Amino acid sequence: MVQLNETTFASYVQARYHQASEGPLTDFLSRRGGNLYLGDALNLNELVARYGAPLEVVYYPQITKQIRQMQAWAQEAREATGYRGKFLYTYATKANFAAEVVQTALAAGAHYETSAANDVEIAHYLWEEGLLPQARLILCNGSKEPHYLAAILNLRLAGHPNVLSILDDLEELEELRNCPLPLAFGVRERAAGNRAGNHLGNNRFGLTGAEIEDVVKQLEGSPHRLILYHAMVGTQIEDSDHFLALLHDSMIAYCQLRRKVPSLRYFDFGGGMPTSGYKLDFKFDYAAFMHRLMAQMRLVCQDYNVPMPDLIGEFGRYTVANHSLFLFEVGHVKAGQQDAPAWYLLNGSLMVSFPDMLLVEDQEFVVLPLDDWDAPVTPVRLAGRRTCDSDDLYPRPHQEPLLLPATGKGLTVAVCGAGAYQQMIAGRGGAHHCLNPEPRRVEAREVKGQLILRSQAPQSKAAIMQQLGYAPSRVAIPLPQVAHRKAS
Numbered sequence: 001m002v003q004l005n006e007t008t009f010a011s012y013v014q015a016r017y018h019q020a021s022e023g024p025l026t027d028f029l030s031r032r033g034g035n036l037y038l039g040d041a042l043n044l045n046e047l048v049a050r051y052g053a054p055l056e057v058v059y060y061p062q063i064t065k066q067i068r069q070m071q072a073w074a075q076e077a078r079e080a081t082g083y084r085g086k087f088l089y090t091y092a093t094k095a096n097f098a099a100e101v102v103q104t105a106l107a108a109g110a111h112y113e114t115s116a117a118n119d120v121e122i123a124h125y126l127w128e129e130g131l132l133p134q135a136r137l138i139l140c141n142g143s144k145e146p147h148y149l150a151a152i153l154n155l156r157l158a159g160h161p162n163v164l165s166i167l168d169d170l171e172e173l174e175e176l177r178n179c180p181l182p183l184a185f186g187v188r189e190r191a192a193g194n195r196a197g198n199h200l201g202n203n204r205f206g207l208t209g210a211e212i213e214d215v216v217k218q219l220e221g222s223p224h225r226l227i228l229y230h231a232m233v234g235t236q237i238e239d240s241d242h243f244l245a246l247l248h249d250s251m252i253a254y255c256q257l258r259r260k261v262p263s264l265r266y267f268d269f270g271g272g273m274p275t276s277g278y279k280l281d282f283k284f285d286y287a288a289f290m291h292r293l294m295a296q297m298r299l300v301c302q303d304y305n306v307p308m309p310d311l312i313g314e315f316g317r318y319t320v321a322n323h324s325l326f327l328f329e330v331g332h333v334k335a336g337q338q339d340a341p342a343w344y345l346l347n348g349s350l351m352v353s354f355p356d357m358l359l360v361e362d363q364e365f366v367v368l369p370l371d372d373w374d375a376p377v378t379p380v381r382l383a384g385r386r387t388c389d390s391d392d393l394y395p396r397p398h399q400e401p402l403l404l405p406a407t408g409k410g411l412t413v414a415v416c417g418a419g420a421y422q423q424m425i426a427g428r429g430g431a432h433h434c435l436n437p438e439p440r441r442v443e444a445r446e447v448k449g450q451l452i453l454r455s456q457a458p459q460s461k462a463a464i465m466q467q468l469g470y471a472p473s474r475v476a477i478p479l480p481q482v483a484h485r486k487a488s
């Protein structure tokens with residue numbers, strides 16, 4: 001139990017998270033000399049001093065680190081378990097389509113997983129530009145409308161040998177089997193989707209066992225081949241026992257099918273790999289997970305007397321969640337009602353920058369102050385001052401309030417874990433809730449060992465107005481000057 005009256009933020013972090021206030025805090029955040037760093041390289045205090053807040057901060061080298069680490073853990077696991085199949089790291093681009101994000105993942109050796117027609121068109125373009133090497137797999141997931149099917153065929157007919165359609169529905173096969181060139185196929189197992197039973201939305205994906213049999217029959221004697229078995233069991237699965245237990249029946253189903261279909265060579269366990277991006281006390285032993293995954297697959301293969309498949313993971317959150325964050329300033333403190341915690345009103349919108357705060361029950365985010373770690377803490381809730389929406393708050397009403405330095409107005413906080421899905425759901429550009437403009441964005445990339453920063457101006461009022469059909473000149477009414485009081 002933390003005694004609030006004499007607790008500083010530093011001692012709270014020590015007591016609650018067993019973390020010293022200096023040194024590494026997570027695998028993407030550290031604190032040195034009283035400054036908070038992203039990727040142990042980008043000084044967030046300096047960025048705020050230079051650009052102010054709100055600010056979006058993007059650190060691309062983190063993506064490279066995530067991918068290389070996972071590839072290394074998989075390699076260690078292969079050696080330790082005698083696993084004979086390969087490991088293929090695939091980036092699930094739906095997590096973040098930004099060109100530099102995708103290209104950073106490809107440069108680190110990732111294969112490409114698509115979720116939509118336009119996604120295949122991006123892959124096509126990157127392949128033509130030489131940025132997506134031809135030897136990399138392009139795995140096409142999701143329910144496929146005519147435009148999606150056409151984009152897959154187009155890529156294959158343009159000569160890409162490794163585009164692979166993972167069937168979500170038998171109807172897709174009707175269209176694709178007419179491809180005049182041999183096509184590679186995968187099947188997505190429907191049973192895997194909601195084996196955990198906790199998300200109705202997962203019930204709709206993939207094929208039943210009988211439908212998979214039908215695919216096998218239809219492909220017999222055709223120039224096309226079934227080479228991949230896909231079993232996605234969930235997302236952000238932080239309990240590795242549970243993750244592996246959920247995959248077990250899918251491994252068996254793979255082996256049973258492999259006995260009938262010798263062309264099968266990939267077992268794709270989909271997404272689900274958790275990210276460190278959301279919790280200060282996140283613990284997941286990735287190396288041990290890879291080891292156990294391979295040991296388990298090896299045993300099941302032995303039982304069924306089939307060769308060990310190449311293993312594919314489709315990494316979304318794990319690849320990108322922790323490479324970007326937002327910095328907000330407390331612009332105003334409002335007392336809570338009836339002994340409730342105070343409101344720290346931020347100069348931004350949480351629900352626009354982090355839509356998962358609303359969409360994912362119990363979603364957590366790491367929130368850290370940039371300064372005042374020696375100041376006493378106070379319980380608070382954050383609210384996005386740039387909307388007037390009662391849902392623009394964090395933590396959610398059923399969650400415990402945060403403890404943050406009591407300094408209040410003028411305090412800058414980092415809200416982490418913005419890199420996966422958030423911007424894809426909220427949209428980039430355009431008009432947002434309550435006309436909240438997108439803040440300045442600072443991107444850091446590494447070139448020959450040096451960090452290069454690029455700053456992109458905040459979204460202009462004119463750009464927002466134009467989206468909504470207002471002539472910018474008519475709404476550019478000069479505002480009276482209001483003095484900005486600095487925090488005392």
Ligand SMILES: Cc1ncc(COP(=O)(O)O)c(C=O)c1O
Pocket residue numbers: 092095113141142232234235236270271272273314315316317318
């Ligand atoms: C088919 C498929 N693969 C991979 C992913 C990525 O999942 P995650 O972000 O958990 O890695 C998703 C996410 O929805 C998905 O639907």
